[in-house]
Amino acid sequence: MANAKILYIDDDPALSRLAERILSRHGYLVQHAPSVAAGLVSFEAGGFDAVVLDHYLQDSTGLHFLETIGEKARTVPILYVTGSSDAQVAITALRSGAADYVMKSPNEDFFPLLVSTLDQAVENHRLRLAKELADRQLLIAKERAELLLAEMNHRIANSLALVSAMIRMQIQTVSTEESKAVLMETQSRITAIAGVHRSLYTSESDGxxxxxxxxxxxxxxxxxxxxxxxxxxxxxxxxxxxxxxxxxxxxxxxxxxxxxxxxxxxxxxxxxxxxxxxxxxxxxxxxxxxxxxxxxxxxxxxxxxxxxxxxxxxxxxxxxxxxxxxxxxxxxxxxxxxxxxxxxx
Missing domain, CATH: 3.30.565.10 (Histidine kinase-like ATPase, C-terminal domain)
Structure with a gap:
């Protein structure tokens, strides 16, 4: 994943160097943290597209890292790595905010699986962010359109009310009852239409x-x-x-x-x-x-x-x-x- 920056938290220096070389070949920029404490400091500094988090660490476990960052785990995909055969560890990590997990194994399948899962986690996160941005923009556009529509209906209602007032003034100047009756009927019809536009910007139902x-x-x-x-x-x-x-x-x-x-x-x-x-x-x-x-x-x-x-x-x-x-x-x-x-x- 080109230009994606990864925080790799693992206390095994040899495995961490190997992971950095392999991930770099796949376009990732890797920053290593050897402990939960160091990982928390780096994570708070920000700028990462994903975190690879090992379960067993010298000073604590990856679960402590997830517990410490809390809801911030939702802002960056965290890939949990565990060598434990206990499925409950992976389930707890997922419940604590991890996006996915990979079982650490001594065979050659681990790194290809790590890269594949990491690619998917980063891409899914980017798609989610893009969707959230699009949803926000759509909501802003909808609110703006509703505001403009309400303003338009308000202006139309006011304009029709002005026309109605002008007709009312005209009624006072005509001399025949027939002419007055015609103008009054016209005024009533304009009032009926103006009322629709007035209702449109006060109604609880859009449009x-x-x-x-x-x-x-x-x-x-x-x-x-x-x-x-x-x-x-x-x-x-x-x-x-x-x-x-x-x-x-x-x-x-x-x-x-x-x-x-x-x-x-x-x-x-x-x-x-x-x-x-x-x-x-x-x-x-x-x-x-x-x-x-x-x-x-x-x-x-x-x-x-x-x-x-x-x-x-x-x-x-x-x-x-x-x-x-x-x-x-x-x-x-x-x-x-x-x-x-x-x-x-």
Missing amino acids: EVELDVYLRSLINELLTTTRTKEQQIEMVMELDRMFVTPDKAVSLGVIATELVTNAIKYAFPNRAGRIWVTLKAEPQQATLVIRDNGIGFSPSDRAQGTGLGSKLINAMATRLEGKVAYDASEGTLVTTAWSLQGAST
């Missing part, structure tokens, strides 16, 4: 919107901004916890915005009523149900306003690959259903 939290915030805001002072409208929400992708959240937010806004504006000519919003997650599909106890509405009825709302609801349902069903038998009930396959709940 997904916590739909129940998002819808609750959106609908409460719609109730505050759309309801007149004379209206007494109660909002009842039962929302299952659910995570969806941003595009689904936008579609559902627009649908909820159109239906809740229409209910507030048109369902209660007597200025009092109740709106129920229910979000249910079932094993195969989810449903968003918006119901009111107002005068009732059917898609076949003549549109009040521009009629853009119904077109948007159908377009958003198509994006969801879902279906919208209306029931005007008692008030208005609109059910939007979509598949939950592959979704988080």
